Amino acid sequence: MGLDRSEIAKRAAAKAALDLVRDGMRLGLGTGSTAKWFVDLLGERARAEGLDLTCVATSLRTARQAESAGLKVVTLDEAGWLDLTVDGADEFDPDLNLIKGGGGALLQEKIVATASDRMVVIADQSKQVEHLGAFPLPVEIVTFGWETTKAIVEETLEDMDVAGTLTTLRMDGDEPFVTDCGNFIIDCRLKRIGDADELAAQLNAIPGVVETGLFIDICDRVIVGYEDGGVEVLEIDDEEEDEDDFV
Ligand SMILES: O=C[C@H](O)[C@H](O)[C@H](O)COP(=O)(O)O
Numbered sequence: 735m736g737l738d739r740s741e742i743a744k745r746a747a748a749k750a751a752l753d754l755v756r757d758g759m760r761l762g763l764g765t766g767s768t769a770k771w772f773v774d775l776l777g778e779r780a781r782a783e784g785l786d787l788t789c790v791a792t793s794l795r796t797a798r799q800a801e802s803a804g805l806k807v808v809t810l811d812e813a814g815w816l817d818l819t820v821d822g823a824d825e826f827d828p829d830l831n832l833i834k835g836g837g838g839a840l841l842q843e844k845i846v847a848t849a850s851d852r853m854v855v856i857a858d859q860s861k862q863v864e865h866l867g868a869f870p871l872p873v874e875i876v877t878f879g880w881e882t883t884k885a886i887v888e889e890t891l892e893d894m895d896v897a898g899t900l901t902t903l904r905m906d907g908d909e910p911f912v913t914d915c916g917n918f919i920i921d922c923r924l925k926r927i928g929d930a931d932e933l934a935a936q937l938n939a940i941p942g943v944v945e946t947g948l949f950i951d952i953c954d955r956v957i958v959g960y961e962d963g964g965v966e967v968l969e970i971d972d973e974e975e976d977e978d979d980f981v
Contacts, residue, residue, distance in 0.1 A: 739961035741771075743858035744822075747959030748772040750967070751820045751856050757785045760813045762846040763800055764821025765793040765839035768856050768959075772820050777803025788813055792821065792846050793839040794914050816850040823855045824869040824947070826862060826956050830855070830970055831930055835872030835947030838904070838913050844945055847952050855956045862958060867896070867927035872904070872947040873937060874917045883942030884920050890936050891922060898923040917944055 737745065748771035755761065755776065763773055773796060780787055781804055790810045791797035800807050810816075821843055825833040832855065834840050847853040875883045884901060891897035904911040904919040911919055927933055927948075934948040956968040 740858055740860070742963055743959035743961045744768040744856070745771045745775075745959070746963045746965050747856035747858065747957045748775055748820075750957045750959070750965040751854055752776060752779055754818055754820075754852075754854060755779070755785070755787070756817075757783075758787075759817045760788045760815070761790070762816045762819025762821070762850050762853075763789050763791050763796050763805075764819065764843060764856075765791075765796045766822040766837045768822035768858070769796065769820065770799060772856060773799050773803055773805070776800075777805050780805060790816060790846055792843040793837075796839075810846060810849060816846065817852070819847045819850040819853045820856060821847065821853065823857050823861055823949075823953075823956075825866050826855060826857060826953065826968075827864065827866050830953045830956055830968065831866060831951070832949035832953055833866050833869050833871055833947050834949055835874070835919065836869065838872070838911060838919055840872055840919075840947045841874050841913060841915055841917070841945045844949060844952070847949065852954045853952055855953050856959065857956060858959050858961075865926045865928075866930055866948070867924045870921040870923045871927070872919050872921055874913060874915075874919050874944040874946075875942050876944060877910075877912075877916070877918055879942055880918050883940065886940050887920060887922065887937060887943065890940060891924065894933060894936060896924045896927060896933060898925050915944070
């Protein structure tokens with residue numbers, strides 16, 4: 735059976751990201767349906783070319799998938815620092831700021847991306863937005879006192895005039911969804927996010943909030959996949975950026 739059009743787009747972006755991989759690299763592997771393509775293709779290429787790669791996964795799911803694909807998976811502390819992380823996103827804007835965490839892996843994804851020389855996002859065109867905020871913003875919170883933390887998050891959103899219709903505890907069937915790090919997630923339906931930096935700072939300052947799905951100034955490049963199998967590479971013009979860092 736052939737792939738549906740959105741899978742063709744995701745696969746195209748993932749395949750293009752493979753060109754950035756070199757023998758001996760330490761790689762961060764993202765989570766989600768687009769990152770899954772990258773892990774599969776990476777495993778195939780590593781086998782075919784006998785590449786020596788060291789991988790750090792951003793979730794248990796990805797770790798299992800990478801191991802099944804024959805990739806060497808170690809902890810971030812064992813790897814120390816990474817050359818490149820390739821991950822998906824729920825939204826990206828023209829400044830390559832992101833919303834992530836639709837799959838619940840935002841905390842480990844942010845830690846891994848921050849510990850990488852480069853973070854490359856692979857995404858189909860549906861993730862491209864002018865302004866972040868249509869996708870509900872995931873906020874990871876500790877389970878202790880979660881209702882109080884949720885209420886303070888809601889107040890903060892009201893104060894910043896970005897509160898939308900609903901803030902909900904993410905569920906997994908009848909139970910709260912629990913992240914790989916043992917936390918809960920609240921999904922915040924917002925109006926358009928104006929100042930993403932300020933919003934992230936205000937939310938991160940709330941005791942009980944572990945991390946938000948706002949990835950600001952972390953992503954270096956977005957590879958957009960299209961349904962006809964083509965790709966487009968988006969980067970921020972930055973004179974400080976050393977063009978040779980990317981191959
Ligand atoms: O927690 C999940 C991650 O942030 C994913 O990268 C994000 O949700 C995008 O996933 P997908 O590629 O399945 O749309």
